Amino acid sequence: MADVVVKTEKVVKEYRMGTNVLRALDGIDLEILSGEYISLMGPSGSGKSTLFNMIGALDLPTAGKVFIDGQDMGQLSQSQIAWFRCHRVGYIFQSYNLLHVMTALENVTLPMIFAGLSTSERRDKGAELLEKVGLGERTHHRPDELSGGQRQRVAIARAFANGPSIILADEPTANLDTVIGREIIDLIKELNVDQGVTVISATHDLKMLDVSDRIVDIRDGLVERIRNRDEIEIQVGEVGGH
């Protein structure tokens, strides 16, 4: 059995809104295996993005623990968390989150600056990554000169900059049309298979279903059910048959 990469233990997250307390996560227990492609699915407000933030050390849980590679994220220092985000995780966002003052290449090499790579190493590795995502010709274009799909490709290249073991993708296709969205999903899946990275994606894009190894349905801050790919394929078939 593959190693457990991510493990959450009774993760609770509450947001305070004035006098009200909103419980976005209500005790999530989840294990994700190395090399898996996991989709966190659920309607808006179900807590899937919150869970995504907890797994990526982008926010701290109110209660409960998140372990990544056996490390309790709550025990890490600021410097260790920064190192972790830099080396272990690659983030892909719905709105790409590229720095618009930088070119595609500079965006991809930014995490390498944080990892301490030299200028020439960064340039070579950045160009190679952009080539891999099909943007070899566009290294010196800035995000506003690229289409949505191309921007997301830059973001994917950036996510892979420091050879992460986990890719976290938050609604990566939500701002893209069906065809481009499909291409982005295929690209992420390809990298998932080639590089053996674990992909965890929060999504409600049904196109994600047939590339996912498992689907975790989140509802009202709880894991509603976990489905394996074979169960999903049947369901997809049914939907298509109607």
Add this chain to the structure above:
Amino acid sequence: MQQQTRGTIGQQIELPFMESVRISFQSLMIRFGRSVITTAGITLGIAFLVSVLVNNEVTVAMKESGSKQEITTLEEEEAPGITMKDKWLIIMSLIVCVVGIANSMLMAVTERFQEIGTMKCLGALDRFVVRLFLLESGFQGLAGALIGALIGCFGSLLLGLKDYGLDLFFYFPLLPVLDEQPARFGVLLIILAGCVLGMILSVIGAAFPAWRAAKLPPAEAMRTEV
């Protein structure tokens, strides 16, 4: 089941200072239009302050020079030195300058919260983010204040020429005269002080929001809407 530990978590490295200078300078240059608007806030504040101060210096210098033929205002009757009205103007201009600069920098940093969150996702340390913004605001403050000080000085010079004619050049208070009561700072010192003040104010104005944003968890920084 407990997972086995695969590789330990390292400590994030510090970045070379020059790398921060390069990134912050580049960031300023590329969003030039936005930088100019922010800088204009600083420029105007400092221009106002410097013009009031220089005007004051010029008035005092000309009064002392005895070149009173052109002076027709009530101030003629008063003793040389800073009057209540002048003091009031200086205090007002200082307040306008401080509030204007703080506001410009606050806006400029707040609209970049998402960028700060993104940088933290990519592995930036809090202090790296803060340093980047301090450098940017420092460059901006210095450039804006220098331009503002020169504009303010030039404006006062024109006003002085109108009031005193070419006599102004004979008695122009360029250098400080510190052994007088009250001390006169001279135009050069005022320009220098204007530059330093503009830079300090813009750095302080940027430091607070940048520090606050850098301390936030990235998810929260990226969620913040302006």
